[in-house]
Amino acid sequence: DGTAVRGDRFSGGPARGFLSSLADDERIFAADVAVDRAHVVMLAEQGVVDDDTAAKILTALNVVEVEGHATLPEGEDVHEAIETAVVDQVGPDGGKMHTARSRNDEVATCIRYRLRGDLLAAAATVCDLRAVLLEAAEEHAGTTMPGFTHLQHAQPTTVGHYLLSYESALARDTERILDAFERVNRSPLGAAAFAGTPFDVDRERTAELLGFDEVITNATDAVAARDFLVESAAALAALSTTLSGLAEDVVLFANQGYLELSDDYSSTSSIMPQKKNPDTFELVRSVAGDASGSLTGLLTTLKGLPRAYNRDLQNATPHVWATVDAVTEATEVAAGGIATATWNAETLAAEAGSNFSTATGVADLLAMAGLPFRTAHEVVATAGQLASEAGTEPDYAIIDAAAEQVLDESIAAYVEREAVETALDPAASVTMRDSPGGPAPDAVAEALADAESCLTSD
Ligand code: ARG
Numbered sequence: 001d002g003t004a005v006r007g008d009r010f011s012g013g014p015a016r017g018f019l020s021s022l023a024d025d026e027r028i029f030a031a032d033v034a035v036d037r038a039h040v041v042m043l044a045e046q047g048v049v050d051d052d053t054a055a056k057i058l059t060a061l062n063v064v065e066v067e068g069h070a071t072l073p074e075g076e077d078v079h080e081a082i083e084t085a086v087v088d089q090v091g092p093d094g095g096k097m098h099t100a101r102s103r104n105d106e107v108a109t110c111i112r113y114r115l116r117g118d119l120l121a122a123a124a125t126v127c128d129l130r131a132v133l134l135e136a137a138e139e140h141a142g143t144t145m146p147g148f149t150h151l152q153h154a155q156p157t158t159v160g161h162y163l164l165s166y167e168s169a170l171a172r173d174t175e176r177i178l179d180a181f182e183r184v185n186r187s188p189l190g191a192a193a194f195a196g197t198p199f200d201v202d203r204e205r206t207a208e209l210l211g212f213d214e215v216i217t218n219a220t221d222a223v224a225a226r227d228f229l230v231e232s233a234a235a236l237a238a239l240s241t242t243l244s245g246l247a248e249d250v251v252l253f254a255n256q257g258y259l260e261l262s263d264d265y266s267s268t269s270s271i272m273p274q275k276k277n278p279d280t281f282e283l284v285r286s287v288a289g290d291a292s293g294s295l296t297g298l299l300t301t302l303k304g305l306p307r308a309y310n311r312d313l314q315n316a317t318p319h320v321w322a323t324v325d326a327v328t329e330a331t332e333v334a335a336g337g338i339a340t341a342t343w344n345a346e347t348l349a350a351e352a353g354s355n356f357s358t359a360t361g362v363a364d365l366l367a368m369a370g371l372p373f374r375t376a377h378e379v380v381a382t383a384g385q386l387a388s389e390a391g392t393e394p395d396y397a398i399i400d401a402a403a404e405q406v407l408d409e410s411i412a413a414y415v416e417r418e419a420v421e422t423a424l425d426p427a428a429s430v431t432m433r434d435s436p437g438g439p440a441p442d443a444v445a446e447a448l449a450d451a452e453s454c455l456t457s458d
Contacts, residue, residue, distance in 0.1 A: 021314045025078035029069040031110040038209035049096045057097050060089040079103045100199035104223040104309040105191040118324045123177045129335040130167050137163035141444045144427050145348040153355040156426035161439035169242045176235035187212035188222035194308030220308045229320045236327045237291040244288035247281040254278045257347050262340035287330040294319040353426035361429040369414040379406045396420050
């Protein structure tokens, strides 16, 4: 039979294993069966293959599907192996399955078909994580915590506001994945090797049977394009970078006692019996390294490839499978870890005002009373210095002394004592910052409502 002849001529010799993608192709086994079915149905509808032969091929494909990837005959790839299995059952007429197509359009279709599902699953997992963050944000909308820049205490904020910041980033990660999905969801099938076919194929029909939104018309572009892999891997790498920042914070927060991970998401030491380590989040953090490595590997493999099909493309695909699996799993673990973690509200509140983190709020207060902000900044900076020289925390008296030093007048000329004392209180400092997107309870409540409706529509 034809397959055997081809097999005899190009056995691959010692390089056969090197050439073969059969093991990696398990990922697209079900996709290839679906693509074969759609193609055969279309060929029969178009009168290219008679109904009787088409029925025999479809029956053989059912057997192939049930027996599974593991029982396929040898082949350079899953496409060749399935064709061989069909010919083994149907006889030489089984070879009509490959009329008017090439493995080039076939593999591109299979990858897109499978990746669609993987991207949707990844996006759903990101939505699960967002739901976990929103639930915790709602619970801790009023829990004050220290906010950091440069890892230094900066301004008091709330756990709710902090968590919403990641939910908002993950909403964009969701958008990017769904945006990539739209361009993945286009059908190359019917392009043949790269240059079309004399058979009267109905490319719209196979696209429809396989659930693709549209056809990639130019036959050469259809088989050569792998930019859909690039943008999928890039969206996932961006997501993994978001996750890595969240994971890093969790590791730091666990270290500070701000948050306690459940035992399920912790690890211990083989020697130090007292240890409870945030290993899960360290691994979540590490996935960004793999994802960016895969994206780089993919781009480098694709760079400078000539038109139209080159076997290099076979090595491009596994980067994306590895990335989507690792990033989806990391997203799931992050969701579970955060859902089961306990925020230590007392420790967080006690540290919320550390290192004069209310200083900006005091300067804002003075600026609201009419002092130029830069001057207010100087007064409060001077208060900070006086306090640290005296080894105390800044209070009204110290701020007043600073005003005398900088402005030659009492702070009472601008603000009342009570207002200064309020600004020095971390919780009140948070409440003051009620600008849109700020941490004040009303602003957070509004952000929560917006985020919830956006999540529902995603
Ligand atoms: N297994 C190949 C791939 O993944 C498809 C085969 C196309 N082979 C060829 N020699 N044109 O890209």
